[in-house]
Amino acid sequence: MGEWLLILLILAPVAFGLLAWAAPGDRSRGWAVTVGALATIALSLVFAVTAKTGESWISLADLFGGRTEWLAFGLELLIAIVVAVIAVRVRSRLILALALVQIGLAVAEEWFSLRAAPALPGADFRIDTLAIVMVSIVSIIGSIIAIYALGYMKHHQAHAPATAQGSGRFFFVLVGFLGMMNGLVLADNLRWLTIFWEATTLCSFALIGHDGTPESRKNARLALLINSFGGVAMMLGSLLALSGSGVEHLSGITAANRALIPLAFLALAAFTKSAQLPFQSWLLGAMVAPTPVSALLHSATMVKAGVYLILRLAPGFTGSRVMFAIALAGAFSFAAAAALAVGQSNAKKVLAYSTISNLGLIIACAGINTPLAYATAMMLLLFHAIVKALLFLCVGTIEQKIGSRDIEDMGVVMFELPVTTLMALVGMASMLTPPFGMLVCKWMAIESAIASPLILLFLILGSALTLFFWAKWLGRIQTVSYHATLTREKLPLSILSAEYILGGGVVLTAIMGIPLFQILFAPLAVQTYQGIVISAESLSILDSVGGLDICLIMLFIALAAIANMLTGRYFKPERVRLPFLSGENVVTDARTFRFRGLKDEPDEAWTTALYLDTVFTETKITQWTNWLAILVLLTMFALVVGI
Amino acid sequence: MKILAKSPWVVHFNCNSCNGCDIEFLACLTPLYDLERFGVLHIGNPKHADILVVTGSVNHRNARVLENVYLQIPDPKVVVAIGVCTSTGGIFADCYNILGGIDKVIPVDVFIPGCPPRPEAIIDGLVQSLEKLEAKRAGKKVAPARKPTFTFRPPEEAEAPVTPSPAGSAGHGGKE
């Protein structure tokens, strides 16, 4: 049962994607995508419920009784050849070179595996709690985004440039992406992992280049280049694992006695996928794509592949200095990306940097490699996926409405789009305020990083800077005035339902944060680290994360809300006053507050938040942090070879 | 219990005063007079204030601003008018743009005469206004202050009709 579900989870999205591509009209395509999304959600739920406790292994050879290695080799080769063809079409020598290297590596790997049987046997796919959690995140959140895309793309295609691809192909790639991602998190065989890894690269290339404008083509090429580099690193890692320790499975790498060199290469691949510094440029470029694509790349798929890989590998390397280097790289990305976000007023760019920053935090937690840190990383991964999806969807809706993605222009959205703005508010608040999960995670992250001061320092700096850029945006978007006549939002059902579900998810995870931790993540962490030597201290902290603080916080928020309701009787229209502008207010409409300035002319009262772009200049910081990040990566490799 | 009288916060608004009264009012806050010992704070914001202190002869343009500032003060509140300009317009009374007393714009509770009044007089006026503040809080009807009738106005100039001088020629002594 489980094995067929697994194959369905990978193939069903692709099949529904093909159906959507083949669909003759918008209406039938809508049905295909909706049914496909719902089916994927249903499949993932059934998969999660019916899965056996503990680990189970699935081999294609057992299922089909044939020699499936040839299938894997063929697919690997095929993808590399496709990349090469694309490289020729987009005229990029670098990508072509990388694709040729990939072909070479695939052949070499096949040659090695034919020559000697692997020392450690393994299966093609592995089902365990981590994989199930990942599949649920990918399938559920990804499907919601696909449904949102239905409403979004209708508007987008109407205004899209003439070069844009048809929405049939768009939905094929978007929905198929989920299947590839499911395959990625389930694969245990390094070869299958590589196949899905490269397939997600191709999907993101197609989606980023959807509009076909010179800018989007350029950025798609960049994404392909950097991720192909990651692919080469991954294939090199698996080749070295095979040739060095005779291992061809992920589980083998963690089990084989300190397979450090493959670990370093896989970590490098993970960093490219998760857009950690210095590889962040492709994720920033990806924002030219339609918003559902950004939402998908940032929340459920693509970047999550990298952190998943680190999470998968980490428990096998407790106490290793390489893991420390990985944690350091993650913590550095956390702080540096937060610093980069401070100077940005472009909403999508802020979101992108915040994604990089949060992924850095997850990687740092995984690298710290204690049960508490591991559970924190898992919780961060879940919360971040929900929140980022929600925020991107809201920003996309806002952008389509006000025609700008500048944060400073968003002072009016409370009137134009009350529901979307409320959802965005919930999402942003959940990034920095209690009782939402992010804050609990940050709390646990700092507590678990306490043993490594350097990482701790980056976490502290990053937290302060994170606060800075979120508070600015949150403040701008919630601006309201009493006389406001809120517009009724007229949004397509698909957009509204996606926003509601994700907003509800954010609130639910806030309420359920601690129970989730105690029921799911803490046991998961304990189980993962079973039999591995860890300090009793980190386990004791794991126990001490109680619900009391969070309950008290919720109680006091509720008290404040009740008090606010009780003061409601004071709120009478005749008590409303305009803001004090040191002069005479001029009321023209609900949105702007003006005062009489020179010559009795109305003058706008207007201030922007602080961006400090002389200090936090993007180009300058990027240059410096990239060099430092490269230094950290080199340190990682130096540690591997034992310098 | 006199709640309001124990911490009167003052916002000061200048309706084109010559700054004489303003400086005298600020002198009240200096160590010599120390208004803060009565709990008085000089606050720049009408939304925090209890007492509106006005100086200067109000004109057509800043009358609207004055009214706006007055409306933004939460009740109960009192208005203290400092200087003769605020009651009649003072030496500016004959100017074309002068309304002649701020009581034409907002109700005034205490007039403090003088050009400018001494700080002692201002403190006295503020203390008087506190009684009215408490009375207003108690819900008593408080009558507006009686307006001083005198004005500073040299008699010979007051009789002569004002002839506006040609633009640009006046006030640049030496050439004529």
Add this chain to the structure above:
Amino acid sequence: MWSDWETISAFISQACPGLLTVIMVLAAPLVGALLMGIDRKITARIQGRIGPPILQPVYDVFKLFAKEPLFLNRLYIFYAWLYLAFMILVVVLLAMGQDILMVLFVHAFATIALILGAMSVRSPYSRIGASRKIMQMVAYEPILILFVVGIYLSTPHPHSFLASAVMQLKQPLLFTLPLLLPAYFAAVVIKMEKSPFDVSSGHHAHQELIRGVTIEYSGPFLALIEIAHFYEVFILFLIMAMFWSTNLWIGAGIALAGFFAQILVDNASPRLTTFWMIRFMWAGPMLLALCNIIWLYGMGRG
């Protein structure tokens, strides 16, 4: 025997569980108000004035409750309530000996609530005040987190983040965190809105940005903010007293010394710009805090 916090708290909690929390929640605003009254009196004396009565802050709050509640929108009133609620929560968490890092986060969120309240109104003064308040947080928040880390490292093995663990220390925190005291003091000066850092809503400088973040709150709503500020003053100096937790009297002495020192600093310094504030805080106190933490790790307490 009454110099020992453990004895007192044990005595009270034996008498009635939860009583300690109630006492602290009720006493905190009174202590805070009294401290602020003393502050105003001493400042007046330094400036050669007589100054208001000691209880003036209490009178101010009573006065504000007697005023008409004017408002602009409903959202920012909610944030005022949140600000107050979270300040009370900080006291509750401290009284219950909870995780001190969480206390810090709740405390930070109280300030964020104030910032968000200030940003939800369309007033330029309020917004500039809020921006500056964020800058203040960026300036002092790392120091406070480092302080918490220092406390964690000072507790005996196995280390603990619990506030109750601090009270059971055998030796005063000051011995392990000597450099963090001045660093924390600098953070207190910012939190108290005192010169040279009174940029967002000056405690004495009412004209600076027309009291910045609080500009649009009037009447009872301003009173909420004032009461929350009383709590904050209490919390700040309670934490300062924790530097000598083994003897309450010496701890109180340190807190009082810090209190008088910040009044002196306030009266003796001009206002810095926000950029200078960040530069100063990150170059001076933050460095001190870092040195202290590195020293602790060096001593093998990690």
